[in-house]
Amino acid sequence: MLRSKLPWPAKSPRFTRQAPLLRNIQTKSESRRPPLGFAFDIDGVLMGGLDPLPKARNALRILDGDNPLKVKIPYILLTNGGGYTEQERAQKLSSRLDVQISPSQVIQAHTILKCYVQEYAEKAILCLGGRGDTMRKVAESYGFRKAYTTIDLLAWNPAIWPFIHAEAEFALAKPIDFSITPISAIFVFHDPRNWGVDVQIMCDIIQSGGILGNPYVDTNTQQTNPIQVIFCNPDLLWKSDFPQPRLGQGAFRESFQAVYKKLTGSEYPYVQFGKPTKPTYEYARRVLHNLLNDIYGVGELPNMYMIGDNPESDIAGANGAGWDSVLVHTGVYNPTSGIPPTHLPTHEAPDVEEAVRWAVEREMSRVDK
Template sequence: MESLRRGPRFSSIRLHCRALAQPRRCFLPNNLRVRTLQTHSRSSTASRQQPHPPLVFAFDIDGVLLRGETVLPAAKRALARLEGANPTGLKIPYILITNGGGISEEDRCRKLSKQLGFDIKPTQYVQSHTVLKSVVHKYAEKPIMVFGGKFDEVRKVAEGYGFEKVYTTLDVMAWNPNVWPFHELTAEERASTKPVDFSRTPISAAFVFHDPRNWALDVQILCDLVQSGGIIGAPYLPVSEQNKVDLVFCNPDLLWRAAFDRPRLGQGAFREAFQAVYHALTGKRYPYVQYGKPSEVTYKFAEKVLVDRLEELSGRRPAVSPEVYMVGDNPESDIAGANAAKWSSVLVRTGVFDPAQGPPAHTPTHIAEDVEEAVEWAIRREMERAG
């Protein structure tokens, strides 16, 4: 996997700027007067010939661009800057990295494009479970169980990735309602199920794709799976390498920012609920793999997406990696992951982070009021650094 590692960045940017420079003045959006770069001349192949800009962005979504279904006012103005309304005159590439998910990348990008008013392509979008595309080969033909989301939406996403035998906890309820007697399937839930005999179907892995909707049912079935070597209803066994069910969580967020006034419990809270119950039953925590921000594997995956996006816009691979700026609202995920990846990080005040509760747990490169201010600050910083 190719990664974005900074080479001789400053000298390269200076050369790049000199090559483009034309005596000209303009205004940053906040009216700060700075020396600027020549607007890139547009030709019929402009998008294929654009020079690489000195910086690229990775944005979190919830609490940065959106809150619930509402677009934050600064989001559209920030994206307009990246589409060329900035002192460099260049389109500045960006990707979105979210710990959200539950639907396909294509469907989410269609929705985001409509909400934000800019074309967001799947090639610039990484959601919590996108990284699972890289492990499909390991499980493609084995039965797996997916958790989270409504009805069988997550099953469809998993099948779209290439997993062939995908089951849900609602399938388990349709097979045997006594598994969890405190829930009765609704007609719509039943219509989403697949018939399968779980007593003859060893599940090799459990993937928590998205936030579970029925924690009690899902904790029960997860406990059944991991204690019985993947066969629901079979006798409980000590966990060993031979009978271990792989457990994968895609989003570690304990909290996330939705439309409600206070942050809501996220998938990380479900993981802790499961582990607390499992610990009470066995005296141990169950081993698991964690994807999503701030995991290293997710940031490595995002770096590859960024390099591909740069090539898509300019028609060639970047010789020198530009500075990456992560803009997020959650110090524990956005800022921690960006800092570990050696990116610059900007923490905004429109989401989870509450300055009234003290300094953030992970120190960002900069704190901004909102995403527009974050973008303006980063562009100004790179231009000043380039001289």
């Protein structure tokens, strides 16, 4: 492993909220454009459950200017997680990491759905995942004016899924008659809490052509004139604070497809976003480019580094986008297993601080040549 040989500033033994490590990334304070930018996964890289990983604060302090370049190095947080507005996620991370993170730096799995607002702003959409009416609030913050949830559907007709009683949550429901309200799209914003009811509702909407309770249309019509279905996170597994990885939204998608295929004989067409998909990395590239242009003025995007813990999402996506990638050993990937990562990174590092130091030194050595 490459050890630091450049004149890094001495590490501070302690960091406090009174002295934020990272001021707002959009503040125009430097004139020298840095030669690199970063995209960080969150869980398993910066955070371990609700708590920051040990080297996360040091890594962000380096990006704040405590580096041999003496400049702020721009970064974004690119996660397959979600469940909050970007503002809420930025506030939570700022508090826990002792930094000031702007909502514009946060790209969650469902952030890319902002691109669909123009098409669906006035059409009824079903928002799956999250707790209660959280995903409706996120969708409405993006500009979707007719966003509905599983709770809305169950409050309208509890017989949709007679195996649970959700009366306690019906107070959160929007009163709407779904027998005359066509659902135009199903957006799986975040991991569903009850797979059974959500798979049932998805199949009902698709098979009935968007009107719940209507007779089912033939499979060919379902396929040629489909209800738009978008999954925002392909992760089969994700790292929580439980010792072993947990099933994610990718597993829910597989469950839905298995049931739909059993019912109809074919899989259902869908759009997949989230790491490692190309559209998500293109979206992230545009976000970071805009941040850089806000700080330094219009210019070229520097070399991009993705720091992640999951070879299947972080590393595969970065490699496909032509970014450099660093796989850290603090999350999904287990370096002691003896099994090499399924997608080879540019570099491996024990933690996020070493990953950042390696990338900065690498770019500096190129500049010095």
